[in-house]
Amino acid sequence: MSHNVPAELRYSKSDEWVRAEGDDLVIGVSDFAQDQLGDIVYLELPKVGTVLAPGDSFGVIESVKASSDLYAPVGGEVVAVNGNLETSQEAINQDPYGAGWLIRVRASGAAEELLDAEAYAAHCADRAH
Amino acid sequence: MLKRTPLFEKHVAAGARMVEFGGWEMPVQYSGIIDEHTAVRQRAGIFDISHMGRLMVRGNQAEEFLQHVATCNVSAISLGQSSYGLLCHPDGGIVDDIFVYHLPEEYLVVINASNREKDWQWLHAHTAGFDVEIVSRSDRWAMLALQGPEAEAILIQAEESGAGSLSALPFHGVALSALFGYTTLVARTGYAGEDGFELFFDAVHAEEFWDRLVGLGAKPCGLGARDSLRFEPCLSLYGHEISDTINPYEARLGWVVKLDKGDFVGREALARIKAEGPVRRLTGFEMIGKGVARGDYPVHNLDGELVGAVTTGMPAPTLGRPLGMAYVPTALSAEGSEFDIIIRGKPVRARAIKMPFYTPRYKK
Structure with missing residues (x-):
């Protein structure tokens, strides 16, 4: 099964994506991650103002079958969280790179080592069976 | 492989x-x-x-044999009927949970996939003295x-x-x-x-x-x-709610144990456990705090002491909220009791609720 890996994004090995928007970075989970988890039914995100270091757990995402920690691919202060996901998390499954975005951070400059789309697609292929 | x-x-x-x-x-x-x-x-x-195991138990003493190894009353299963049952160790721990179907001149016994080899050995270890043959149809x-x-x-x-x-x-x-x-x-x-x-x-x-x-x-x-x-209807899964080290009374499966049917493997221990009352008990719970309990998460009492573990937990699809089952000390198993589930290192409050969470809709 092949997954959508948009070329313009950067990815963490723990399946978060990062997109630059002005001075901010928007973070979500990849198509591969949402597909592996299955229907997302539960989500915990940080409060606005939370300061994250790269690699910090910033929340948890859960399906019927599994739970998964969310790790900050970049450091920074959380300036927005996707409030639409509070009542329904379906957007994460249906549009993980769009309406299913999770948080927006004002980047501190610190970052995990991120993968480009090609490297991330290979990272997904390694784990698919 | x-x-x-x-x-x-x-x-x-x-x-x-x-x-x-x-x-x-x-x-x-x-x-x-x-x-x-x-x-x-x-x-x-x-x-x-x-993947589940299917065994035919036949021979002149198939009924007597099954009556000897299973906790349910096999003699009470009329032809064309079936019953849920347990195989128990001499100490009362559960070898497996099974379904026994009474067919013409033989019994079909369905066992768990993960226990196929264990059950086969265990059943054969108890055939001595019985005119019985066990044939796999798996x-x-x-x-x-x-x-x-x-x-x-x-x-x-x-x-x-x-x-x-x-x-x-x-x-x-x-x-x-x-x-x-x-x-x-x-x-x-x-x-x-x-x-x-x-x-x-x-x-x-x-x-x-x-x-x-x-x-x-x-x-x-x-x-x-x-x-x-x-x-959701709180049916046990072997390896989670029941195992070799869990007895039926702890698992709320006392109704499957027919102590008055005559002797069977584990009866003595089970009679004693029933008389004394189980020390721990399976309990259903809902989350008061925010979080989803999962299998193996630790359970603490309100003093912060480790007192048990979750067997299964998930956001229940039909009920629309995170629920779970856990082993806790009997005193904490009563409806309304509160305890903490340790979710990713943090205690999250939970409350014991009635089981099953979903009432089965069998056609009786």
């Missing part, structure tokens, strides 16, 4: 996600766990459960579960010349029939908390059965939905 059922190729070709379960490579989901779960609650779903027969309120209507269409006799099959009844023209053992049993059937037939017809039942409207379902469907 993982074992595969006769439907393995079918699952893969249909795009199911395959996982390891009890040494078997099985589909965990087809369209999605919630979609499949909902289909079974509202309509009908079909599960490949050919490889020659396939086993499908057709579950949900529309299962009966689908089965009637599958029945040879629409005879309709299967609609008269009672709860836990078992009968020989012909489905799609093939001899099939049909039992009104299941593991979803809904009306439904389990089908046993020659494995060479497995793919045809699967396709035709799907064609009649049964939704292909995987082990993910099987787990969430059994979780």
